[in-house]
Amino acid sequence: MPSSEHKPPPRLARGWWxxxxxxxxxxxxxxxxxxxxxxxxxxxxxxxxxxxxxxxxEVIAAGMNGNNPAFFTRAIRESRGDLFLIGPSRTWRGFDTCARPDVLRVAGSAWGLRELTRVERTILDERDRPATVLIEVGLPTTERPAITSPAQAAVSAALSPRTTLFSLRTVVHSLREGGERPASYAACVPLASPPTDWAEAERSARYTLGLLDTSEASLAQGRRNVLAMADLADQVCRRTGLRHRLVFFTLPSSPASSPFSDHDRVFRANAARMAADFAGRTPPPGGCAISYMNFATAPPGSPPQQALWRDRNNWSDYVHFTAGLGAVALDALLGPPPAGLTAVKPEPGVGP
Known part of the structure; x- marks a missing residue:
């Protein structure tokens, strides 16, 4: 009698496979x-x-609001300039680059050094000529564990129905428009300064700051992570032979009337330690031009402009400064904007 293992597979099994x-x-x-x-x-x-x-x-808007650094890869690749401004939500909400078409701002809400490192690597890997990268670092601490790995995120994006919907819309729109490039893939958007509910701003800041681990070990790890970003840039410069310029900087944490003076003291002390770390850093031969500018204690600008940083009316809440102060900071970092363009002037908001 023939062995059962030589029998042809059942039709059901064949259909299953x-x-x-x-x-x-x-x-x-x-x-x-x-x-x-x-x-x-x-x-x-x-x-x-x-x-x-x-x-x-609508696809571009969804990408910009999706808070994924990967979305900006195309804007970085196609940028005709060599000036980049990257940072967290303070950078996104406080720097209006419409008066500086030579600057591409890449920032996102709740971005930490993990996201900023990814953007930094993308910028340096995509350039075939020296670039200047301005990187706002506030109070870096130990990074929270990533929710998903880059590989998981890529698989999720590839198989997502939402991505498929965006893909179909992109194909239809691109073919209908003849394949022309969009006028601005990462458009500059003028920043509004609506009146602030300071009671709600205080509640929100207390919640946000309460999530931070400001232990000495956490702050030390954050500073090491910032130096690791500098080391990564040096590796790229040595490999490519391009001398990129990176400027890490820290701006004031809050206005003078802030109820978070304890946090502000920690913020200033940590910025001073970062300045010392960078001062003691020895760049390797063939590395990038890397510096750190500490504005945490002495705000950027002339004495009258420095006074604006202390005025709560020039902040949108206790954490985020307005575009007028961002323009002062950019002037201090890069010099005045190109001739013929008007920088955003500080306009006091509406206090309580």
Whole structure:
């Protein structure tokens, strides 16, 4: 009697394997489509083909609001300038670069050094000529564990129905528009300064600051992470032969009338330690031009402008300064804006 293991597989089993393989093939096609169109910028393919060169406005808006550093890869690659400003939400809400078309601002809410390092690496890897990168670091601490790894994030983006919807819209819009590049993939948006509810601002700041680990060990690790960003840049400069310029800087943590004086003291003391770390750092041969500017205690600008930093009316809350102060900071970092363009002037907000 023939052995049962030589019997042909049942029809049900054959159908199961056929369905499984067909499903996997469909999943592969689905993922490959999203990778090639790349509406979120996760795979570095955005804008490289006629069918994904011109995403519609709603896709660009979703990408900019998605808080993913990968979205800005295309804007960095296509930037015609060599000046970049990167940082957390303070950079996003406090620097209006409309008066400086030579500066590309790349920032996001709740970004830490992990996100800033990714942006820094993208900028330096994408440039074939020296770039200047301004990096705002406030109070760096031990980084929170990443929710997902880059590989998991890429798989999630490739198989996401939301990504597929954005991919379809991008393809349709790009082909309809003839594949022309969008006028501005990461557009400058003038920043508004609405009246501030200072009672709510205090509650929000207490909650946010309460999440920070300001122990000495955490602060020391944060400073080491900032120096690691400098070391990474040096490695790129030595490898490519390009002498990029990186300026790390710290701005005041809050206005003079802030109820968070204890936090401000920690902030200033940590900035002083970072300044000492950078002063004692020996750049390797062939490294980048790297410096640190500490404005935490002495704000940037002329004496009258420095007084503006202490006035609560020039802040949108106890953590974020307004665009007028951001313009003062950019002048201190880069000099006045190009001729013919007007920098944003500080306009006092409405106090309580």
């Amino acid at each position: 056929t369905g499984l393989l067909g499903g996997l093939a469909l999943l592969a096609v689905w993922g490959a489509f999203n990778v090639l169109v790349d509406p979120t910028g996760e795979f570095g393919m955005s804008g490289r083909f006629r069918f994904n060169r011109n995403p519609p406005a």
